[in-house]
Amino acid sequence: MSTSSSTLRMVEVSGAEALWLLEGAELGRLMFVQREATVVRPARHVWEYGRLVVRTPVQPAVVPLTAAYHADAVQAATGTGWTVTASGPAEVISDPDEAAHYRRTLPGWAHGPHDTVVRIHPQTVTGFRLIRGTDKR
Numbered sequence: 001m002s003t004s005s006s007t008l009r010m011v012e013v014s015g016a017e018a019l020w021l022l023e024g025a026e027l028g029r030l031m032f033v034q035r036e037a038t039v040v041r042p043a044r045h046v047w048e049y050g051r052l053v054v055r056t057p058v059q060p061a062v063v064p065l066t067a068a069y070h071a072d073a074v075q076a077a078t079g080t081g082w083t084v085t086a087s088g089p090a091e092v093i094s095d096p097d098e099a100a101h102y103r104r105t106l107p108g109w110a111h112g113p114h115d116t117v118v119r120i121h122p123q124t125v126t127g128f129r130l131i132r133g134t135d136k137r
Contacts, residue, residue, distance in 0.1 A: 007133035008079045018084045018127025021071075023047045025084075028071030030056045030118065032064045032090070044106040045069065052086055052120040053093070053102055057110035060092040063118055074130060081130050088123035092116055 013021070022028075022045075030043045043056035052069055067090035074081035093099045102117045 010128040010130055013127040013129055015125050018125045021082050021127055022084045025071040028069055030054050030069055032067040034062055054118045055102055055106040055108045057114045058116050060116045063092050067120055069120055084127040086122040086125045089121045091119050093119055
């Protein structure tokens with residue numbers, strides 16, 4: 001194997017491809033800043049009507065006005081795969097019927113005060129493919 005074929009690199013993908021990758025994933029991480037520290041929580045998500053709906057174990061009161069969501073699929077053996085981050089205004093879904101719908105359709109890790117459904121209105125979506133140096137895709 002030549003040196004270039006074992007070199008890994010990141011290649012930026014279009015916004016449309018990044019959203020396609022995100023739509024195909026089920027797991028990710030909600031990320032936001034709280035008291036000058038970055039908070040990262042596991043989450044499940046669904047992309048609906050141009051919005052990202054996320055179910056995550058966090059108290060509703062700490063969800064900020066802006067949040068980021070990150071999902072990826074990286075193969076440990078090869079280091080190849082993809083990574084996508086979407087960020088923008090965030091809001092807790094407070095309508096009980098709507099929140100109950102997402103709790104039924106998105107499996108979660110916690111129930112009760114740390115079981116929150118958040119809607120993110122992405123303003124920025126970035127995605128990268130992690131590929132071998134000689135791969136075209």
